[in-house]
Structure formats: structure tokens, C-alpha cells
Amino acid sequence: xxxxxxxxxxxxxxxxxxxxxxxxxxxxxxxxxxxxxxxxxxxxxxxxxxxxxxxxxxxxxxxxxxxxxxxxxxxxxxxxxxxxxxxxxxxxxxxxxxxxxxxxxxxxxxxxxxxxxxxxxxxxxxxxxxxxxxxxxxxxxxxxxxxxxxxxxxxxxxx
Amino acid sequence: xxxxxxxxxxxxxxxxxxxxxxxxxxxxxxxxxxxxxxxxxxxxxxxxxxxxxxxxxxxxxxxxxxxxxxxxxxxxxxxxxxxxxxxxxxxxxxxxxxxxxxxxxxxxxxxxxxxxxxxxxxxxxxxxxxxxxxxxxxxxxxxxxxxxxxxxxxxxxxxxxxxxxxxxxxxxxxxxxxxxxxxxxxxxxxxxxxxxxxxxxxxxxxxxxxxxxxxxxxxxxxxxxxxxxxxxxxxxxxxxxxxxxxxxxxxxxxxxxxxxxxxxxxxxxxxxxxxxxxxxxxxxxxxxxx
Ligand SMILES: Cc1cc2nc3c(=O)[nH]c(=O)nc-3n(C[C@H](O)[C@H](O)[C@H](O)COP(=O)(O)OP(=O)(O)OC[C@H]3O[C@@H](n4cnc5c(N)ncnc54)[C@H](O)[C@@H]3O)c2cc1C
Ligand code: FES
Ligand code: FES
Numbered sequence: 456x457x458x459x460x461x462x463x464x465x466x467x468x469x470x471x472x473x474x475x476x477x478x479x480x481x482x483x484x485x486x487x488x489x490x491x492x493x494x495x496x497x498x499x500x501x502x503x504x505x506x507x508x509x510x511x512x513x514x515x516x517x518x519x520x521x522x523x524x525x526x527x528x529x530x531x532x533x534x535x536x537x538x539x540x541x542x543x544x545x546x547x548x549x550x551x552x553x554x555x556x557x558x559x560x561x562x563x564x565x566x567x568x569x570x571x572x573x574x575x576x577x578x579x580x581x582x583x584x585x586x587x588x589x590x591x592x593x594x595x596x597x598x599x600x601x602x603x604x605x606x607x608x609x610x611x612x613x614x
Numbered sequence: 615x616x617x618x619x620x621x622x623x624x625x626x627x628x629x630x631x632x633x634x635x636x637x638x639x640x641x642x643x644x645x646x647x648x649x650x651x652x653x654x655x656x657x658x659x660x661x662x663x664x665x666x667x668x669x670x671x672x673x674x675x676x677x678x679x680x681x682x683x684x685x686x687x688x689x690x691x692x693x694x695x696x697x698x699x700x701x702x703x704x705x706x707x708x709x710x711x712x713x714x715x716x717x718x719x720x721x722x723x724x725x726x727x728x729x730x731x732x733x734x735x736x737x738x739x740x741x742x743x744x745x746x747x748x749x750x751x752x753x754x755x756x757x758x759x760x761x762x763x764x765x766x767x768x769x770x771x772x773x774x775x776x777x778x779x780x781x782x783x784x785x786x787x788x789x790x791x792x793x794x795x796x797x798x799x800x801x802x803x804x805x806x807x808x809x810x811x812x813x814x815x816x817x818x819x820x821x822x823x824x825x826x827x828x829x830x831x832x833x834x835x836x837x838x839x840x841x842x843x844x845x846x847x848x849x850x851x852x853x854x855x856x857x858x859x860x861x862x863x864x865x866x867x868x869x870x871x872x873x874x875x876x877x878x879x880x881x882x883x884x885x886x887x888x889x890x891x892x893x894x895x896x897x898x899x900x901x902x903x904x
Contacts, residue, residue, distance in 0.1 A: 459618065
């Protein structure tokens with residue numbers, strides 16, 4: 456019953472974790488797997504810099520305990536940016552001027568992917584809601600909203 | 615390292631509750647933040663812990679004996695997406711945190727956390743919702759009103775789990791015929807705890823106020839339902855509602871004692887709560903006209 460071996464996948468690759476089940480997924484990604492894409496901003500679920508997809512759903516990896524992800528699929532920016540949809544979003548962010556310091560960008564891109572999966576043609580209000588859990592200290596958000604719109608248009612049919 | 619359990623069934627989880635009093639970990643959006651450690655160290659949750667979000671038997675919404683029952687481990691986004699849930703609850707849950715946290719956070723977690731600002735509680739209170747608590751000894755049903763006993767305190771025993779939240783179908787059926795007002799006042803749209811939240815519902819019939827239910831969050835140590843005020847207003851004719859409210863308001867002003875904290879001041883909370891109540895009573899009075 457007490458089982459500390461946790462099997463799951465990260466970007467399609469099988470992983471077995473047998474460390475402390477109360478470590479945060481964010482730390483395991485960054486430290487054990489050397490995937491620094493997910494960032495730690497607040498560490499308290501407020502800023503979205505650590506956003507990843509867990510079984511296809513957007514979550515904050517700083518509040519996810521390793522012990523709860525048995526059998527789940529994790530997708531990080533490292534995986535997303537290799538596929539067509541990820542490439543489309545990343546390019547749109549660059550072209551729309553939605554990246555300044557870049558700290559929020561991986562989380563914003565993950566939030567955009569999660570939104571477009573649910574709603575491939577979001578209007579401005581839906582976009583603002585989709586990224587409402589992600590803080591950006593630099594851009595003022597307008598360029599990010601433009602980027603998501605651009606990705607949705609350019610990537611027509613991808614989602 | 616803490617003892618961490620991953621029960622495969624509800625029965626197994628109840629054994630762990632009984633024998634180890636293992637703390638249920640659902641979305642972790644309260645627990646992982648409250649027991650946050652220095653960066654990159656495991657969370658400091660005291661005692662043994664068990665994951666409950668994988669218990670698929672607690673992921674349901676179904677009708678049972680006159681109630682709509684929402685399984686304890688269902689993430690908030692799945693609750694919001696279900697068309698059977700009442701509008702007042704959908705509006706309130708949609709205001710909790712942001713989409714990413716709502717994929718993790720659960721209704722049971724929100725209730726058990728028992729924050730005076732917990733957004734699910736005002737609508738649950740006005741609907742007279744109940745929680746079904748299970749243990750190896752069976753189940754017991756407690757009204758939300760009695761379940762929350764203080765700030766951060768509930769009647770949950772250390773061998774129990776919240777199995778589901780039960781909402782009377784009677785209310786859901788008549789909700790649309792009434793006037794609903796739900797407002798959350800916060801600093802930022804997402805991820806901000808309430809400075810104040812209100813959930814009011816009223817039903818008018820033949821020029822009278824047939825039923826009225828009012829709950830306020832973040833104005834006292836727990837979310838409050840204004841039962842005394844409701845009783846005084848019920849049955850009043852809509853023409854007289856304004857003047858009756860004036861008297862009730864005076865008493866009510868004494869009863870509401872919000873606090874100053876980092877999110878807002880007592881003065882702001884009280885004044886805003888009263889203004890929102892005034893507006894709602896006005897809306898109910900005006901409903902006779904249409
Ligand atoms: C950035 C941020 C923003 C937030 N914004 C809001 C907001 O706007 N409004 C709001 O109301 N809340 C907010 N919260 C608080 C929190 O997200 C909610 O209270 C959430 O519903 C908790 O659910 P959970 O499943 O994550 O709980 P957990 O953290 O897993 O657990 C919380 C408590 O419930 C217990 N528990 C969990 N499941 C069960 C069960 N089945 N039976 C018995 N006990 C159980 C746990 O042991 C623990 O005591 C916010 C939190 C964060 C981090
Ligand atoms: S680091 Fe996870 S939300 Fe800020
Ligand atoms: S680009 Fe700097 S925080 Fe968003």
C-alpha cells in the first residue's frame with residue numbers, strides 16, 4: 456500500500472521516480488531532469504511561470520506533489536516546442552513582440568496551448584481568461600494577446 | 615521522509631484514515647502552499663499524507679434522493695463544466711484562482727480549508743447544501759452551516775473523508791425563477807482571494823417576497839448566512855420592502871464585524887457589503903414592476 460515508486464512520462468519519455476513524494480514536480484523537472492523551461496516565480500500558484508500540462512490540462516507544477524502523478528503524462532515547454540503547434544505558438548510570440556525578459560514566456564506558451572486545445576478560435580476575452588493565471592511584468596499583455604490570436608490564425612487546423 | 619500513501623480505492627483510503635489519520639492531499643493548492651518549504655525542498659506537511667485525487671469513485675456528479683451530489687475529488691473545472699450544477703455555484707467556482715489551479719483544486723478541499731474567504735461557501739450556504747462524510751463506520755450527513763465551525767476549522771473527524779457535497783434539487787429547480795446576485799470583490803481578476811464576496815437569491819410571488827437567502831464571505835471569521843435578516847424580510851410585500859429593510863439594515867450593521875487584513879480594511883468591507891445588499895433589496899422591490 457505504501458509505494459514510493461512513481462511511474463509517469465515526461466514529453467513521452469518514461470520516468471521512474473523514487474524520491475520524496477512531497478517534492479514538487481517543478482523541482483524534479485528542473486533539478487533531476489535538467490529541464491529548466493518551467494520557471495519558479497512565486498512558488499505559490501500565483502504567477503503561472505511554472506505551468507505545464509498534466510494529462511493535457513494546464514497546471515502549476517509548483518503545487519503538484521510528485522506522489523500524486525502516478526501514471527500521468529507531463530508535457531513541458533521542452534516537449535511542446537518540438538511539435539508543430541508549439542513551434543507555431545513560439546514563432547507567433549516572437550513575431551508579435553510578446554517576449555521581453557522571457558521569464559513568463561514558457562508558462563504563457565503552455566497556457567496558450569491549453570487554451571487553443573479547448574478553443575482553437577478564442578476571442579480576446581477568452582484569451583485573457585486563458586492566460587489569467589500567468590503574470591508578465593514586462594509586456595503589458597497586449598502583445599501576448601496578439602500572439603495567441605496570431606497563432607490561432609496561422610495554425611488553423613492544428614488544434 | 616513522510617509516510618506517503620497512494621490508496622487505490624475509497625475503502626483503502628478509509629483504512630489509512632482510521633489507522634494512520636493520513637492527511638488527504640487532493641489538488642494540493644492549499645496544502646502544498648501552506649507547507650511550502652525552502653525552494654527545492656519537499657513540502658513540510660506534518661504527519662502522514664495520502665493522495666486522494668486518483669480515487670475515481672469520488673469523481674462524479676449524479677442525482678441521488680433529491681440531491682445533486684458532487685464527488686469530493688472532482689477538480690473544480692470539471693464541476694463548472696457540468697450543466698446540471700446551479701448557476702450560483704458555477705459563478706462562484708469560476709472566480710476561484712485561475713484555470714490552471716482549477717484543474718487541480720477540488721470542492722472538498724475548498725470546504726475543508728474553511729477559509730472565511732472560500733468562494734464556494736456563500737452559494738453552498740444559501741442552497742442549504744450538505745456534506746456526506748464517510749469513515750469505516752459508515753456515513754453521516756452534515757449541513758455546510760454546521761460543518762464549518764470556525765476559521766480553518768470544520769467538524770471533519772480524523773478518520774473521515776468528504777465523500778461528496780449534496781445540493782437540494784428543489785433549489786436548483788427554482789433557482790431560475792428567482793433573482794440571483796453573485797459578486798466577488800477582489801484586487802485582481804485571477805488568483806486573488808476575496809476582499810468580500812456576496813451571494814443573494816430571492817423569489818417574489820404575488821407582490822411579496824416569498825423567499826430570500828443572503829450569504830457574505832470575508833466579512834467575519836467564517837462565511838455568514840444572514841438568517842435573522844432573511845426571516846424578517848420573508849413574506850414582506852414588495853411595496854414595503856424598502857422601509858422594512860431600513861430597520862433590518864440597522865441591526866445587521868451591528869452584526870457584521872469584518873477585520874482589517876492585507877487584502878482590505880474592515881471599513882471598506884462593511885460599506886461595500888451594505889451597498890451590495892441595498893442594491894439587491896432594490897432589485898427585489900423593483901421586480902414587482904415588471
Ligand atoms: C494562487 C491561489 C489562488 C487561490 N484563489 C482562491 C480563490 O480565489 N478562492 C478560494 O476560495 N480559494 C482560493 N485558493 C485556495 C484553494 O485553491 C482552494 O481552497 C481549493 O479549492 C483547495 O482544494 P485542493 O483540492 O487543492 O485542496 P488541498 O490543498 O489538497 O487540501 C485542502 C484541505 O482539504 C483537505 N481535503 C482535501 N480533500 C479532502 C477530502 N476528500 N476529504 C477530507 N478532506 C479533504 C486536505 O487535507 C486539506 O486540509 C487559492 C489558492 C492559491 C494557491
Ligand atoms: S511558480 Fe508556480 S505559479 Fe508561480
Ligand atoms: S516578458 Fe518579462 S515577465 Fe513577461
